[in-house]
Amino acid sequence: MRNLDELLKILKDSGIEVPSVVESAMKKVDVEDFTEHDSSGFYYDRPVVFLETPEGGVKTISAPHMIVTLLHNLELNLGQHIVIYGAKGGYISALVAHIVGEDGRVTVLDPSSEVITHISSNLRGYPTVECHVIKDNHDISIPELNRVLVTGQIQELPDWLSDGIIDGGFAIAPLGDRNSQRLLKIEKQDGELFETDLGSVIFGPLDISNSIVDTPSPTEMAELIEQVIELMNDAGLVEDNERNKLYDLVADLRLLPDDLPPPEEMDEPGEHPMMKLMMEKGEWFVHLWPIIQSMMENRIASFDTPKDDLDTSGHSDFVP
Structure with a gap:
């Protein structure tokens, strides 16, 4: 099985920019601490499931190349307060916490109380990270939004987010429908929002309840x-x-x-x-x-291809 060093080398060799602060954080944070599911695919640049609900909802930690891309575009520095909308198992939040340091803060918001309960346990060792259910946002203090990372598919920015971004601040978000989104940097300048298109992406829904889907026709x-x-x-x-x-x-x-x-x-x-x-x-x-x-x-589920032999023809059923 590949290790993290091999994964990072492959990402760099493929042309993906891996900032040194992101690489350092990834070497300090084990993805295995944020999921009880098989994480071996992570080292082959694949998403990793961190939570499945009895109703069929599924949430994943993004593939490493996407995590690196998101954090690179977030332009992180020491002491910043970062808001992450969509928990992603807590792994990305842990990486950000390491990058912004002890004087920084990370606020994680998610529509699912089940997801927040799950990641709060995973992030107990991170005192600078706070986790909240966003449907209760009237009961929590959302900071001035300078840097916001949206980690799941949404059609458009919610009002609390677009209104809350301060001048000069921005959000990175995958906007679009279930089948196709554009990764956008949405920056506020003089009270107006301006978009920079960072490319095509396909994220799962931000809300785990929306990930319950039928097998595709x-x-x-x-x-x-x-x-x-x-x-x-x-x-x-x-x-x-x-x-x-x-x-x-x-x-x-x-x-x-x-x-x-x-x-x-x-x-x-x-x-x-x-x-x-x-x-x-x-x-x-x-x-x-x-x-x-x-x-x-x-x-879509995997064809259950062995991690070290991509030419095997086994498969598993389609599941959400």
């Missing part, structure tokens, strides 16, 4: 893969022949009826026409699936 799966093709193409992660094969898969998915029962309702989920179609594509598709999974965050 063939048409929805086709749309999701199309979004991923665009992202992979922009990132240079897909060859021409693989991209063409993915588009062929999209076309085949659109030929399937949309009223098929979901795979989990079948005695043999692997016999579901959509599952069979994708598995028939063979090793080339299974090889790409970990990349697709990491870009889709928690919308």
Whole structure:
């Protein structure tokens, strides 16, 4: 299994800027302290689940390349007070706490009391971090917003956030619908908000209750893969022949009826026409699936590819 040093080297070699303060913080904070789920995928630059609810809600800690990108764009310095909207298991909050130091503060806000309870336990050793349920924001003191990191998909900034950003302050947020967002830097200057587009992203919903989704229909799966093709193409992660094969898969998915029962309702989920179609594509598709999974965050389950052998053709059912 890879270790953190190998992961950081791979990120740097791929052209991702890893600020020294972020690298130092990552070496002090173990992701394993923030999830009871398997974290080995983190070292292969994949998201890691930190919480599942009985209702089917799932929340993840983002893939390392995205964490590094978010913190780089947040322009962190010692002594700052950072607001994080969306808990992400507490891992990002711990990293930020190390970067802003003992004179800094981190306020974590999340719509879910279950998530806040979970991360408050994880962050007991971080006295500069406070965690609150945002639905109770009338009972808490939200500081002047100079730096705000939004860690999950939302359609637009809530009023308390956009109104609360001070002049010269900014938020980093993935805005858009469930299938596609733009990562925006939203800065306030002379009372007006100005956006800088940092690129296409696909985050899971900020609120864990909104992550409870049905298995995608063939048409929805086709749309999701199309979004991923665009992202992979922009990132240079897909060859021409693989991209063409993915588009062929999209076309085949659109030929399937949309009223098929979901795979989990079948005695043999692997016999579901959509599952069979994708598995028939063979090793080339299974090889790409970990990349697709990491870009889709928690919308689709993994094909359960072993971490050290991406050419294996096993798979697991689709789950939220």
